[in-house]
Amino acid sequence: MFKIGSKIINASSPTYIIAEVGVNHNGDVQMAKKLIDVAADSGADAVKFQTFKSEKLVSKNAVKAEYQVENTQSQESQLEMLKKLELRFEDFRELKEYCDGKGIEFLSTPFDDESAAFLNEIGVHAYKIGSGDLTNLPFLKKLSQYNVPILLSTGMANLGEIEDALDVLKENEVCILHCTSNYPAPYHEVNLNAIRTIQNAFGRIVGYSDHTEGNTISFAAVALGAKVVEKHFTLDRDLPGPDHKASIIPQELKELVDGIRNIEASMGDGIKRCMPSEINTKEVARKSLVAAKDLVEGDVISENDIVTKRPGTGIEPKYLPLLIGKKINRNLSADQTLTWEDLI
Known part of the structure; x- marks a missing residue:
């Protein structure tokens, strides 16, 4: 001191x-x-x-x-x-x-x-x-x-x-x-x-x-x-x-x-994290898994059914392997963001 x-x-x-x-x-x-x-x-x-x-x-x-x-x-x-x-x-x-x-x-x-x-x-x-x-x-x-x-x-x-x-x-x-x-x-x-x-x-x-x-x-x-x-x-x-x-x-x-x-x-304190002012940007700039085309309830998801697009408000792209082979429980239109609730 x-x-x-x-x-x-x-x-x-x-x-x-x-x-x-x-x-x-x-x-x-x-x-x-x-x-x-x-x-x-x-x-x-x-x-x-x-x-x-x-x-x-x-x-x-x-x-x-x-x-x-x-x-x-x-x-x-x-x-x-x-x-x-x-x-x-x-x-x-x-x-x-x-x-x-x-x-x-x-x-x-x-x-x-x-x-x-x-x-x-x-x-x-x-x-x-x-x-x-x-x-x-x-x-x-x-x-x-x-x-x-x-x-x-x-x-x-x-x-x-x-x-x-x-x-x-x-x-x-x-x-x-x-x-x-x-x-x-x-x-x-x-x-x-x-x-x-x-x-x-x-x-x-x-x-x-x-x-x-x-x-x-x-x-x-x-x-x-x-x-x-x-x-x-x-x-x-x-x-x-x-x-x-x-x-x-x-x-x-x-x-x-x-x-x-x-x-x-x-x-700052040196801890790497998302700052409060970045939260909105994070949602806008990051990407989510979205339907590549219209999907019908009961369809089994393949890689061709999913693409990654903005916004980042849905399932993160890193979880794509977990979706392959899953069924969807409702109709989805092209470009609709997937949520975990859409899967069986």
């Missing part, structure tokens, strides 16, 4: 959908609030940010990832980029209160000890750990002490590295998120079957942090058993910043939520 706030996430629960703002607010609190509005209107369960102190996250000489260079078209350092995307703790306090008023869960990824302590102070119900900190075991050890459920992203990782992290977090509730850490992630490197591999290996609730374009892969992840889905979204993919181009827009976020709910409704 895994719980975020009042919502329990288990094998039979609805998929928990996290609308990931990340840094797509571009350092603007008002834009962040607009994104919260979009997430709440979409029906997502939570909206997630990233909380960090830039100087504590990266060194002044750290270069940007290739996708960050490509998406920002800038040669600035990673520190310079992050400084423009950083929000103050006071801003996050305000945003959490705004989320509370909107009835949507506030989540955030802490990237340093001070940010983690702050998020604990304002009462977050779960930490999201980014893939980059999966192997940062000292940091995970500190987070474990807050006794808060943890969403553990596993981009770039193998099973051994996941196991090492879980050993540190053994006292915490942990949901493991499969992930491919590229923005956008190429389809041929998504490796969705790893969802089941992780599930089988660790027996934990497993989800999917989706960095692909569009919603298709998130839908597939849900069908494979992902119980948490996280997806970046933005107000406009043409906004400046590293993550906008790999994010979905408000209409697509609504489509993501609606699509996941439809998939959940369609999964």
Whole structure:
């Protein structure tokens, strides 16, 4: 079992959908609030940010990832980029209160000890750990002490590295998120079957942090058993910043939520049977045994006397061998459906 706030996430629960703002607010609190509005209107369960102190996250000489260079078209350092995307703790306090008023869960990824302590102070119900900190075991050890459920992203990782992290977090509730850490992630490197591999290996609730374009892969992840889905979204993919181009827009976020709910409704219990809405179709589309020609009471039925035709309201064709050699007890006209009562 895994719980975020009042919502329990288990094998039979609805998929928990996290609308990931990340840094797509571009350092603007008002834009962040607009994104919260979009997430709440979409029906997502939570909206997630990233909380960090830039100087504590990266060194002044750290270069940007290739996708960050490509998406920002800038040669600035990673520190310079992050400084423009950083929000103050006071801003996050305000945003959490705004989320509370909107009835949507506030989540955030802490990237340093001070940010983690702050998020604990304002009462977050779960930490999201980014893939980059999966192997940062000292940091995970500190987070474990807050006794808060943890969403553990596993981009770039193998099973051994996941196991090492879980050993540190053994006292915490942990949901493991499969992930491919590229923005956008190429389809041929998504490796969705790893969802089941992780599930089988660790027996934990497993989800999917989706960095692909569009919603298709998130839908597939849900069908494979992902119980948490996280997806970046933005107000406009043409906004400046590293993550906008790999994010979905408000209409697509609504489509993501609606699509996941439809998939959940369609999964069923796995018992193969005729569904209530199929009953009429079954009667119309299936076939019965009918008289091939006019038959007279007392006639002995031969194969030439019977054909199979719609509707399926009479004797099923599979019982044809049982009719051969039987007598009929009333006159039947051609195309008349036989019943068991017509036989002697």
